[in-house]
Amino acid sequence: MTQPDLRVTIGGLELPNPVMTASGTFGYGEEFASYVNLHRLGAVVVKGISLQPRAGNPPPRIVETACGMLNAIGLENVGVDRFLSEKLPYLRRANARVVVNVLGDSIDDYRALAERLSDAEGISALEINISCPNVKKGGVAFGTDAKMARAVTEAVRNATRLPVIVKLSPNVTDITAIASAAADGGADAVSLINTLLGMAIDIRSRRPRLANVVGGLSGPAVKPVALRMVWQVARTVSIPVVGIGGITSAEDAIEFLIAGATAVEVGTANFINPRATEEILAGLIAYLKEHRLASVRELIGSLQLG
Amino acid sequence: MEHSQTRTSEVVRSERLGSDIFRLTVLAPWIAEAAQPGQFVMVQPADGQDPLLRRPFSIHQVTGAGAVQILFKVVGRGTSLLSRIRQGGQLNVIGPFGKGFALPSGVEENICLIGGGMGIAPLLFLAKRLIGRSAVVGCRLVALLGARTGSELTVLQGEFQQLGLATAIATDDGSSGHHGLVTQLMLQNMAPGDAWRVYTCGPHPMMRGVVEICQGMAWPCQVSLETMMACGMGACLGCAITNPKDPNSYLHVCKDGPVFEMSEVAWR
Ligand SMILES: Cc1cc2nc3c(=O)[nH]c(=O)nc-3n(C[C@H](O)[C@H](O)[C@H](O)COP(=O)(O)OP(=O)(O)OC[C@H]3O[C@@H](n4cnc5c(N)ncnc54)[C@H](O)[C@@H]3O)c2cc1C
């Protein structure tokens, strides 16, 4: 049998296959280069970048939980200048398709970042992390308010020609409302989910296990929630959806595609198996062959109901 | 682009060195060849998703035959699962990771290795790399080892002695050696006027005690630190510690360490 066609398009971003990395779990790509051929991945989504470098939260920043982990890294990153001068050149040499995840405290921050990154060569798309607090609006996360989500999306949309993927927070009452707001604001695609807010307590000391008290839950524990949200969003918006949350195997990735995701991002699994992305890709190819599917696109949104 | 291995390794030896202390020897030539003392490996405690994350362990020894050893104490679920692995079993180990001990460039120094509890693990590997050089110039090479109780040290002390190191031990319960802290052994074994280089790994309060003495004596000292780690390879940024030289940034134990110069670490 001939090789199945793995190509997918996410709002103008053409990818050779649908397996990407999730922001914050793959460093700036280089960390994994001895395990994974970065060029073979659909795309590398780098750690969230802000205008200025950020130190992040005090430790302890991570704790393991049942089938998952909580993190409160606090968006530590090198800032856009050092990203462009120190991190991007490596990814370009490795021939990786680079999606830059961006974050800010204000709409102006997001706009400025979009402008800076659009001028650089070697960036394929922007992923807008809207789970961050809007400092000017009392710290309410952009991603929990449809109006703010739309406003951020519009600002970025008007500042760049790159495809814009808006990354949604699951910590909302109705994620489809936020997805629709992003679509109305001009997003080319949405990706979901970011981490679910959680906490853990040390019962001996009665102290929180994270210095930040609360943190984001990720890993296999969140997969059913993520899958449900991806399915709901894919039914609601007409732009492509990128599925994220607890994907550790090809089977997990295929579930997301069937639920309606056009591509997937692999996160926490990279920590346990640094070759997870390539192995998921190989498993996806094997599945397509076994089920005699000529293209991965036949899987997308193929959920059988009733 | 090099290709690091993620495949599972065979456990060729499984030992119990104390009531809750174990040692596993796995065949992983690609790690054994690359490993430097002070570096660590990330070990998957079990198949499946619970416990989810790998556990970091210092490289305790490597052998010419391509084997890598870890020495560990059972403190929770992951180490409990690891303690049940027998010879012939399988273990998924990746690495080596991190920045190890910097070997001395000069040769006129006496060297003291100070280990507490499982902090002894990386020091045996370090001792093996150091014996060659100090024998030549006749410098002293000493190991000071601390543990809760004497039985935990029987095998390990013997191995340091076999390498030709002078050893002294301290136990919390006084069952063997000095009754008290391993730091109290320092001034008994290290003449203040002499030039010493110190390498230490162990519980934080113990290392702080070692560092205070070294600062007082102006002895250079390297310390090996532990934090929670998700990836071990600089990707998750979970292993941050305070950077005393720059309040606006953190150090990352898995990449900047686990071995640091004592002056790089905030001890308060
Ligand atoms: C670089 C490095 C080298 C290490 N080398 C050794 C070694 O050679 N031998 C050895 O016995 N142990 C070593 N450790 C500690 C070892 O990783 C932990 O004991 C182990 O992860 C505990 O797993 P668990 O599932 O049994 O415990 P858990 O159930 O996860 O936790 C039990 C207890 O151990 C603590 N703990 C959990 N993870 C870590 C961690 N990564 N570092 C420190 N404490 C932790 C927890 O806070 C808790 O108090 C090292 C740690 C690091 C960071």
Ligand SMILES: Cc1cc2nc3c(=O)[nH]c(=O)nc-3n(C[C@H](O)[C@H](O)[C@H](O)COP(=O)(O)O)c2cc1C
């Ligand atoms: C340690 C860590 C750091 C993360 N950092 C970011 C980040 O900088 N920006 C972002 O949009 N998402 C970040 N995420 C969220 C992941 O990209 C992903 O959405 C989430 O972890 C769910 O996927 P998973 O279960 O496969 O990990 C981070 C997750 C983890 C575990």
Ligand code: FES
């Ligand atoms: S353990 Fe992940 S960056 Fe250090």
